[in-house]
Amino acid sequence: MSIADQIAGSPQAGATVATAVAPPRPVGFTMAASLPAVGQRELRLDLFRGLALWLIYIDHVSPDLLSWFTIRSYGFSDAAEIFIFISGYTAAFVYGRSMLQSGFVVAAARVLRRAWQIYAMHILLFMLLVAEVSYIAVVLDKPFYAKEMEIIAFLDQPGHAMAQALLLRYRPLNMDVLPLYIVLMAFLPLILLLMKWRPNLTLALSIGLYALCWHYDLHLSAYPDGFWSFNPFAWQMLFVFGAWCALGRTTQMSRLMSSPVTMWIALAYLLAAFYVTLSWYFPPLAAAIPHWLEQWMYPIDKTDLDVLRFAHFLALAAITVHFVPAGWPGLNSLWLRPMVLCGQHSLEIFALGVFLAFTGYFVLMETSAGLGLHILIGLLGIAIMSAVAWLLSWYKRLR
Numbered sequence: 140m141s142i143a144d145q146i147a148g149s150p151q152a153g154a155t156v157a158t159a160v161a162p163p164r165p166v167g168f169t170m171a172a173s174l175p176a177v178g179q180r181e182l183r184l185d186l187f188r189g190l191a192l193w194l195i196y197i198d199h200v201s202p203d204l205l206s207w208f209t210i211r212s213y214g215f216s217d218a219a220e221i222f223i224f225i226s227g228y229t230a231a232f233v234y235g236r237s238m239l240q241s242g243f244v245v246a247a248a249r250v251l252r253r254a255w256q257i258y259a260m261h262i263l264l265f266m267l268l269v270a271e272v273s274y275i276a277v278v279l280d281k282p283f284y285a286k287e288m289e290i291i292a293f294l295d296q297p298g299h300a301m302a303q304a305l306l307l308r309y310r311p312l313n314m315d316v317l318p319l320y321i322v323l324m325a326f327l328p329l330i331l332l333l334m335k336w337r338p339n340l341t342l343a344l345s346i347g348l349y350a351l352c353w354h355y356d357l358h359l360s361a362y363p364d365g366f367w368s369f370n371p372f373a374w375q376m377l378f379v380f381g382a383w384c385a386l387g388r389t390t391q392m393s394r395l396m397s398s399p400v401t402m403w404i405a406l407a408y409l410l411a412a413f414y415v416t417l418s419w420y421f422p423p424l425a426a427a428i429p430h431w432l433e434q435w436m437y438p439i440d441k442t443d444l445d446v447l448r449f450a451h452f453l454a455l456a457a458i459t460v461h462f463v464p465a466g467w468p469g470l471n472s473l474w475l476r477p478m479v480l481c482g483q484h485s486l487e488i489f490a491l492g493v494f495l496a497f498t499g500y501f502v503l504m505e506t507s508a509g510l511g512l513h514i515l516i517g518l519l520g521i522a523i524m525s526a527v528a529w530l531l532s533w534y535k536r537l538r
Contacts, residue, residue, distance in 0.1 A: 182470040182479055183463060188225045189482030189528075192489055194218035196524065197517050199313050199496035201503060204513045212420075214412040215439055215451040219316065222485075223374060224452065226320060227381025230327055231334070235386055238331050247328035254324040257486060261317040264490040265304050268311050268497060269293055275501060288312045288497065292363045303362035313493050315368040322371045323378045330382055338386055345379035348372060353443060366442065373444040377452070396457055405454035412451050477525035484531045488524050495520045 194209045195218045211217035230250075238246035269290055276285035276294070285291055288311045293300040303309035307318040333341040351357060352372035359367045395401055415436070418424040425433075439445045469475060481488045499516040506512065 181465070183465065183467070184225050184229055185479045185482035186463075186470060186475060187221055187459070187482070188229075188485050189478035189480070189488075191218040191221040191225070192481050192485060192492055192524065193478065193521055195222070195316075195489070196492035196496050196520055199493065200499040200517060200520060201513050204510065205517050208517075210455070212416065214409060214416055214455070215445070216448045216455065217441075219369070219441075220377060220444075220448065220452040222316065222489075223319070223323075223377050224381040224456075226485075227323070227378035228385040230324065231331065231382030231385040234327060235331050235334070235382075238335065243328065243332060246331065250324060250327045250331075254321055254327075257317060257321050257324060260486055260490050261307075261310075261314070261321065262305065264317070264493060265310060265314065267494055268314065271494070271497060272311065284501065300362070308360065309362040313496060316489070318367070319369040319371055319374055323375060326375070327382075330379060334382065334386055338383055342379060342383045345376050349376040349444070368442055370443050373442075377444060377449065396460055401457055402461055405457040408450065408454045409458070412447075412454075477521075477528065480528035480532055481524055484528045487531060488528055491527055492520070492524055495523060 194211075197205045197209050198211060198217065206212050209218065230253075234246050234250050234253075237249055268288070272284055272288045272290050273294065276282050276290075285294055290311050292309065293304075293311075300309050307321065310318065330341065333344070349372070352370065357372040358370050359372075361367055414424065415428065418428060436447065439447050441448065463469075470479070499520055502508070503513060503516060508516075
């Protein structure tokens, strides 16, 4: 079951079921963070997490062509920020409520069980992807793909590489998000415990750790060399910010978010980021960017979640909340239903998308495909992901 599946249950259940099964609050229990009332699920979370999964697949399957259809070609941030923020939001919503109702020990046990599920999926995906790439590289005699997908170390020393994979230090290309997610979920009980009393202080501590990460170059090493592509010391800030928003702090920001000034600032920043991004592909545009600004901006680091990427995500979020408010009728549209279903089964669909992305990438590379086949492979992968998400939902309804 995905995290989003646990947020509110079915619309028919609502607050009645939650009230019936919730144990009494422990004596003396206080919580500075507040939780929204249980009710109909927030489909916007499912919708945009599903969108993030689709964008991640498209960026992986055809990074040189189809990525023009994704947000990473038009600004500083990409689908990774969307996925991690929503993951922090939904995790805090679900397990924060569990802590409120059942106490820290029970909530921590549930969080760690979820972290174990993500870990198991990561190892399964690792084995499937390595098997797929190894077959192509060895049996079909196409060693280029072993180097491209970074599994040379596994082919040279499979035993040692597998041990490093179990420790989350080694993974093929495009398998960096789940290890980050596992680490963040492992620390979620501590985050929730701190937020139970001082949510604003918890967010401040998270920002402090982010600053220390940049100042002292904190990182986790990877095998056989290098560092984690998503530095947990930096990306935790986005996860914690999502948790902070979930625990009732969006009401503090509602006036700011709805302000016309905020909208204009967000729009101006998005347009500026769009221009800078286009200058990477059309060098003559870079002449209009002052040299001092270039020196200040670059490099815009994804590994350590550059502040420009974080600000770009915030600007996107402000615009999105303005145009897609809670209760937006389009959330129930049949056209958006496949995206919502993918978001409701995010773990399974993410793993499937990574596997399909390499398959599609292999087909495109071997056929020297044009734009038509690139688009066909992209749409076919999304269709398969949507069909599997529908099947998982069908199985869930059978229980």
